[in-house]
Structure formats: structure tokens, C-alpha cells
Amino acid sequence: MSDTTYVQLLDLACGGLLLTAVLVLWRRELVVIIGVFAAQGLALAALVEVLAVHEGSAELGGVAVGILVLRAGVLPWLLRRALAQAGPARRETRPLVNVAASLLAAALLTLLAYAVSQPLVTLAPSPATHAIPVGVTVFLIGFFVLFSRRRALSQLVGFLLMDNGITAVGFLTTAGVGLIVELGVSLDVLLAVLVLRILTTRMRETFGDTDLDELRELHD
Amino acid sequence: MSALGIVGGVVQPLLVIAGSPVLVGVMRQVRARLEGRAGAGIGQPWRDLRKLFGKEPITPRGTSEVFRFAPLVLVATTVVVAVVVPFVTVDSALDPVADLFVVVALLALGTVALALAGLDTGTAFGGMGASREMTIIALVEPTLLVAIFALSVRVGSTNLAAIIASTLDDPSRVISPVSLLAAVALVVVIVAETGRLPVDNPSTHLELTMVHEAMVLEYAGPDLALVELASAMRLTVFLGLLANLFLPWGIATSASPLAVLGGVAAVAVKVTVLGAALAVGEVFLAKLRLFRVPELLAGSFLLALLAVAASFFLA
Numbered sequence: 185m186s187d188t189t190y191v192q193l194l195d196l197a198c199g200g201l202l203l204t205a206v207l208v209l210w211r212r213e214l215v216v217i218i219g220v221f222a223a224q225g226l227a228l229a230a231l232v233e234v235l236a237v238h239e240g241s242a243e244l245g246g247v248a249v250g251i252l253v254l255r256a257g258v259l260p261w262l263l264r265r266a267l268a269q270a271g272p273a274r275r276e277t278r279p280l281v282n283v284a285a286s287l288l289a290a291a292l293l294t295l296l297a298y299a300v301s302q303p304l305v306t307l308a309p310s311p312a313t314h315a316i317p318v319g320v321t322v323f324l325i326g327f328f329v330l331f332s333r334r335r336a337l338s339q340l341v342g343f344l345l346m347d348n349g350i351t352a353v354g355f356l357t358t359a360g361v362g363l364i365v366e367l368g369v370s371l372d373v374l375l376a377v378l379v380l381r382i383l384t385t386r387m388r389e390t391f392g393d394t395d396l397d398e399l400r401e402l403h404d
Numbered sequence: 405m406s407a408l409g410i411v412g413g414v415v416q417p418l419l420v421i422a423g424s425p426v427l428v429g430v431m432r433q434v435r436a437r438l439e440g441r442a443g444a445g446i447g448q449p450w451r452d453l454r455k456l457f458g459k460e461p462i463t464p465r466g467t468s469e470v471f472r473f474a475p476l477v478l479v480a481t482t483v484v485v486a487v488v489v490p491f492v493t494v495d496s497a498l499d500p501v502a503d504l505f506v507v508v509a510l511l512a513l514g515t516v517a518l519a520l521a522g523l524d525t526g527t528a529f530g531g532m533g534a535s536r537e538m539t540i541i542a543l544v545e546p547t548l549l550v551a552i553f554a555l556s557v558r559v560g561s562t563n564l565a566a567i568i569a570s571t572l573d574d575p576s577r578v579i580s581p582v583s584l585l586a587a588v589a590l591v592v593v594i595v596a597e598t599g600r601l602p603v604d605n606p607s608t609h610l611e612l613t614m615v616h617e618a619m620v621l622e623y624a625g626p627d628l629a630l631v632e633l634a635s636a637m638r639l640t641v642f643l644g645l646l647a648n649l650f651l652p653w654g655i656a657t658s659a660s661p662l663a664v665l666g667g668v669a670a671v672a673v674k675v676t677v678l679g680a681a682l683a684v685g686e687v688f689l690a691k692l693r694l695f696r697v698p699e700l701l702a703g704s705f706l707l708a709l710l711a712v713a714a715s716f717f718l719a
Contacts, residue, residue, distance in 0.1 A: 192576060195718045199581020202710055203588075210703045284702040291709045298713060317717045 191311045193234045198318040200227030201352060205325045205345060209286050212279075214337055218263045221341055224322075225255030228348055232355050235312065247366050251351070254370050259344060259377055266337060266381050269388075281332045290325050297321040304357065312356045319356055323349025336384045340377065347373050406495045408659040412667075413487045413497025419668060420486040420644075423675075424636035425449035427643075430676060431683040432607075438687045449636065456629035464622050467524055474521030475623070475630035481514040482637045489564055491644045492667040493656045494572065496565045504552045504562040508545060511597075511641075514634065515541050522619030529611065533618025536694065540603065540615065543701035544593045547708045551589040554582050554711035555649060564645075568652045578650060581718065585711035587650050592704035594642045599635070600682060602692040603700070613691055640675060643682075647674035 204224035208217050229252035236244035279286065297320035305313050326345030333339050351369070429446035436443030463471060488502040496502035515537060522534035556562045558577070559570045571577055596603040599616040609617050620631045648655060654670025656663040692700060 188576070192580065195581050195714075196579060196584075198718060199584055199714060202581070202714065203585065203707070206703070206706055206710065210699075283699045287699075287702045287706045291706050294710060294713050298717060311718075314718055318714075 190234065190238050194231065194238075194311055194315060197227050197231035197234055198315045198352075200224070201231065201322055201348070202318050205322045205349075206287070206290060208329060208341060208345060209290055209325060210283065212283070214267055214335070215264075217338065217341055218260050218267065221263070221344060222256050222260035224345070224348055225257075225259070226252065228255060228352055231352060235355055243363050247363060250366070250370060254374065255344075255348065258374065262377055262381060263337065263340065266340075266384060269385065279333050279338075286328065286332055289328060293324040293328060294321045297324055316353055316356050319349050319353035321349070322346075322352060325349075336380070336387065340380050340384075343380075344373070344377070406659075408493045408656065409495035409497045409499070411659050411664055412490065412493030412495060412656070415493070415664060415668060416489075416491045417483050417486045419492065419671070420637055420640050421483070421633070423672060424640040425453060425633065427640050427675060427679050428636045431679045434680050434683040435687055438684065449632070453629045453633060456632070457626050459625035461625050461627060463627070464525060466526060467622070470524040471521045471622075472627070474517040474524075475627045475634065477517040478514040478634040479630050479637070481510045481517075482634050482641060485510050485641050486637065489641065489645060489648075490568050490655065491648060491671045492664065493659075494565060494569050494652075496563075499563065499565060502564045504549065504556060504564060504567075507564065507645075508548050508552075511638065512541065512545050514638070515597075518619050518631070525622040527622065529614075529618045529621050533615055533621070536615045537619060540596055540697060540701065543698060543705060544597045547589055547593045547701065547705040548597070550705065550712055551586045551593070551708035552649065554586045554708060554715050557712065557715040558582075564649075568648055568655065571649070571652050572655070572657070575653075582711050582715045583650060585707050585714060587646075589704040589708035589711065590646055590649070592700060592707075594646060595682070596697070596701055596704075598639045598642055600639075601686040602689045603697055605691050613694065639679070643675045643678045644671055647671065647678055 201224060204220050204227060207220045208224075211217055211220065229248050232244060232248040232251055236242075236248055281289065294317075298317045301317045301320045304316050307313070323346050326342050326347070326349055329342030329345055330339050331342075333342060347369075351366075426446055426449070428449045429444075432448070433443040433446050484501070485507055488496050488498050489507060490496050490502065500506075519534040519537050519541075522530035522537070524530070552564075552567075553562070555567050555571075559567050561567070577583060595601075599606055604615040604617075605613065606616065608614065609621075611618070616635065620628065623631050648671070651674065654666060654674070656667030
């Protein structure tokens with residue numbers, strides 16, 4: 185792969201990450217959000233695959249396949265199942281921050297990410313490290329989703345978005361964190377999602393809803 | 405000012421004026437066929453315009469010059485944009501005017517003139533339409549500026565001819581994330597600015613939802629014809645701008661008759677395909693609630709801003 189194609193494909197994958205992160209904020213329907221999250225998993229896997237081909241590392245290629253299976257396949261499938269159990273409440277009815285304001289907040293977060301990751305970029309300027317702000321942006325947007333949404337499922341998507349951002353930054357900075365570390369992190373995420381799913385189901389069985397704001401009041 | 409620029413300056417406005425009602429006709433025909441209707445044919449907008457131009461000019465009682473001049477301002481600004489923006493030839497007739505900020509300001513001037521005319525009539529619908537149009541344009545203009553600005557960052561100039569020429573030199577730029585984000589943002593704002601679904605429905609006069617139609621409700625005869633022509637021309641200009649910023653191939657780079665003819669054919673095909681795609685998209689869309697429109701436009705503004713940010717990140 186020539187250098188210009190490498191840079192272009194890398195940039196394209198980063199653009200995909202950024203676009204999907206914004207779409208999660210933009211759309212209200214949980215079904216769409218989960219689909220967008222799957223697309224982001226695809227973009228992340230593509231990013232790692234591009235890095236793997238550039239480095240010529242088979243191990244990294246294997247990690248990319250693992251990421252593809254987990255983040256574009258298993259996790260969205262688990263979320264969809266949780267949503268199917270949730271019944272007709274398929275929309276994020278009232279996000280704490282309205283959509284227009286949260287999009288503007290995302291714009292500010294992008295600039296913040298750019299500002300804070302400058303020292304990292306200057307340490308070792310390369311096409312991969314130049315894309316670090318994208319990973320940081322995805323992380324910050326994920327954090328924003330985590331605290332600005334009411335439904336447990338959208339908060340879960342926010343958590344996973346954060347994890348996608350962390351993974352992206354990890355691969356962009358180190359070009360390979362090692363198979364074992366990545367495997368450990370992936371299993372961790374999978375377990376967290378499974379546990380949170382069970383928690384969501386229990387919450388709904390107990391309170392009839394997963395709107396976390398309603399849980400502030402004590403029930404008999 | 406080069407010979408190529410002058411040829412472009414003459415050919416482009418003629419092409420836009422003659423072609424824009426045909427474009428509207430094509431779009432209506434595509435929609436009609438997809439909805440299972442026969443449709444009125446692609447020449448119908450021109451026939452409507454001829455009929456309207458033949459009527460006597462008439463204005464509502466109590467309206468001032470603002471109302472009478474608005475259609476002229478609208479048409480004039482659009483014609484200037486059609487002259488200067490590189491549609492057919494890569495050189496511009498008036499190079500300093502073919503600037504991003506000038507072009508966007510000219511297009512905004514037309515919109516503002518029409519909104520003032522809507523207010524001038526003093527009717528409820530005119531004021532409502534004007535207020536809605538201002539809500540939309542307040543979000544559309546910054547997005548338009550920022551999206552095209554993202555493309556101008558790597559060129560180092562806000563001159564549209566320079567941006568298009570540099571894309572011709574380096575075609576691989578088209579699939580960069582900067583271009584893709586800017587393209588998505590531009591498509592959304594163009595849909596909003598030209599009053600198409602899901603922001604405004606050009607084929608209805610439903611008082612609860614109309615935006616553009618509410619402002620022009622009081623126009624009749626030749627004035628209405630001018631407004632209709634201008635809005636068709638604006639649609640053509642916006643689609644032509646979108647096509648040439650991202651896919652400039654086929655544009656004439658020399659003043660030979662064959663190259664100019666090729667440029668005319670290329671821009672006609674590109675705009676027609678984009679228009680048809682827009683019409684097909686409209687069939688599957690419902691109109692958005694008015695209060696949801698700022699959400700859509702804020703999203704496209706964010707995408708435009710991300711395009712600018714990405715042009716710095718990933719440089």
C-alpha cells in the first residue's frame with residue numbers, strides 16, 4: 185500500500201468514526217442509534233485493518249477481525265435484543281439536553297479534543313498520530329451521551345462510544361497494544377454490556393421503565 | 405479576465421435561465437411518475453411562466469416599493485451568481501466576485517429581499533413565512549460558509565474558481581473525510597435553502613407548514629413569474645455549485661467551442677442527475693415539524709464545523 189493511499193484510507197476511517205459519533209447525538213430513535221453504533225464498529229475495524237496492512241502485522245490484522253466481530257456484530261446484536269425486550273418505548277423521548285444544544289456542545293468538544301491532544305501529536309508527528317483528536321472527540325462525545333440521556337440503553341451506547349474512542353486512540357498512538365491486552369479489554373466491554381443488560385432488565389421488571397430520572401424517587 | 409472567463413460569463417446565465425425551469429419540470433415529472441401519476445411534462449414550468457408573463461402586473465393595495473423590487477432583486481442576485489460561479493468554464497468572468505463570501509452574501513440578499521416583501525404585504529401569511537424563512541436562513545448561511553470554507557482551507561483561497569481548479573488537479577481529494585463531511589452538510593443546507601422536503605414542501609399551500617409559498621402568496625402575474633423563475637434558478641445554482649465543488653470533471657478548461665460545449669453538457673447532466681436524485685428522495689420523505697428544522701440544521705452545521713476541524717486535524 186502506497187503512503188498516500190494509506191493516509192487517505194486512514195483519514196477516511198477516522199471521518200467515519202467522527203460522523204457516526206455525531207449521528208448518535210443527532211438521531212432519537214434507539215433502533216437507528218444502534219445501527220449507527222454498528223457502523224462505527226465497522227469504521228473502527230477498518231481503521232485497525234488499515235494500520236495492520238501498513239505495519240504488515242498479522243497479529244494486528246487478527247485484532248481487527250476481532251473488533252469487527254465484537255463491535256459491529258455481537259454488541260449491536262445484544263443491544264438490539266435488549267431493545268426488543270423493552271417493548272414499544274423505542275425512542276429517546278426527552279434527552280436532558282435538547283438535540284440542537286447537544287450538537288453545538290459536540291462542536292465545542294471537538295475543539296477541546298483538538299486542543300488537549302496537541303501535545304500528544306507533537307511528540308511523534310505521523311499520519312496516525314494526527315488522527316488522535318478524532319479518537320478523543322469520539323471519547324468526549326460518548327461521555328456526553330452517557331450523562332445527557334435518560335434511558336439506560338442510550339447511556340449504554342454512550343459508554344460503548346467512549347470505549348470505541350479509547351480503543352481508537354490506543355491503536356493510533358501505539359500501533360498495536362498487543363493481542364492479549366486488546367482481548368482483555370474486549371472481554372471486559374462484553375461483560376460490562378452483559379451485566380448492564382441484566383441490570384436494565386431487572387430495573388424494568390421492578391420499576392416498569394428504564395428512565396433513570398424516575399428512579400430518584402423512592403418507591404414502596 | 406480571460407477569454408475563457410468571458411465565454412463562461414455569457415454562456416452560464418443563459419444556460420441557467422433557460423435550463424432551470426426545465427430542471428424543475430424534470431423533478432416534478434420524476435416525482436409524478438414515482439407516485440403513479442402521468443405528470444404534466446418537463447415543459448410545464450416554462451408554459452406556466454409564459455402564461456404568467458402575459459398577464460397584467462397587479463399589486464395588492466397598501467404595498468410599497470419593497471414589494472415591487474423584491475422579485476427584481478431576487479432575479480438579479482441569482483443572475484450575478486450564475487455569471488460568476490464557475491459552472492461551465494473553470495475561469496470566472498469576474499474573478500474577485502467569484503468569492504465564497506460574496507456568492508453566499510448575494511444569495512442571502514435575495515432571500516432577505518423576498519422576506520421583506522413578505523412582511524411588506526402586512527398579511528398574516530407573509531409575516532409568518534418571512535419569520536420562518538429567517539429562522540432557517542440564520543442557520544443555513546453559517547453552515548454554507550463553513551462547509552465551503554472547509555474546502556478552501558487546503559487551497560488557501562476562498563475563490564470558488566481556485567477551489568474547483570485545485571480539485572481538478574488533485575482528484576483524490578474528493579474522497580477525503582473533509583470533502584465527505586462538507587458534502588453531507590452542503591446537501592442538507594441546500595435542501596433547506598431551496599425549500600424542498602423535508603424542510604418545506606414546494607407543491608403545497610398548507611398554511612400550517614408553508615415557508616417559501618407563504619412569502620410569495622400575494623404575488624401575481626409577471627412578478628410571480630419572476631419569483632418562480634428566480635427560485636428555480638436558485639435551485640439550479642445551488643445544485644450546480646454542489647456538483648462542481650465535489651465533482652468538477654467535464655468543466656471547460658479551454659475556450660475552444662468543443663470544450664465549452666462539453667462543459668455545458670457536463671453541468672447539465674450533473675445538475676439533472678442531482679435534481680432527479682433529490683426528487684426521488686422527496687418521494688420517500690415526510691415533511692419535518694417546523695420545530696425540528698433547527699435540529700436538522702444544527703446537525704449540518706456541526707458536520708460543516710467538523711469538516712473544517714478535520715482539515716486541520718488530518719492535514
